[in-house]
Amino acid sequence: DTAVSQTPKYLVTQMGNDKSIKCEQNLGHDTMYWYKQDSKKFLKIMFSYNNKELIINETVPNRFSPKSPDKAHLNLHINSLELGDSAVYFCASSQGTGGALRGYTFGSGTRLTVV
């Protein structure tokens, strides 16, 4: 019944590896987001997709590639992982890009640790 679900919840991997994080929402929303929360607890938006189209790309390295196969899914693929990529990654969704007055719904996060 989880509204926004992310997998995996924890991910430990070595530098240089490629990994993916998956996100699915069952709220019928048309817009999805990826946020990164670093060790200092700052939450920063990375990407946003509306109806499978990229609408926000916040100067994220090219090693990060989001993919949205449909409105309900937004996956995040990371190539050549670096130590600095260690963070908690949150997926979120909303209805519409402009209004979204009811707010965003966030997933429970994926804690990525690069060793």
Add this chain to the structure above:
Amino acid sequence: DAKTTQPPSMDCAEGRAANLPCNHSTISGNEYVYWYRQIHSQGPQYIIHGLKNNETNEMASLIITEDRKSSTLILPHATLRDTAVYYCIVRGGAQKLVFGQGTRLTINP
């Protein structure tokens, strides 16, 4: 990017009302005030939002000053489960949701 100023931390006794202030002196006419919170290790949770009028829902009340330059989130009867980081965010139109540092609220027994 954040357009708001909040105290870094606050304490409140369990059962009391927790009043969390937020300054947003540069708010534009079409921008809403949103409040989210993040309980440890969880994703941010929407609490409430408002434009001009005071708002109340099952979680909290939002009081916005007449000039809209500041607001206060009120948790009427704080419980230990309300311990979290509370974010005040100003956002309008198609703007992205930008989180500042927030206020770390600790509810003490």
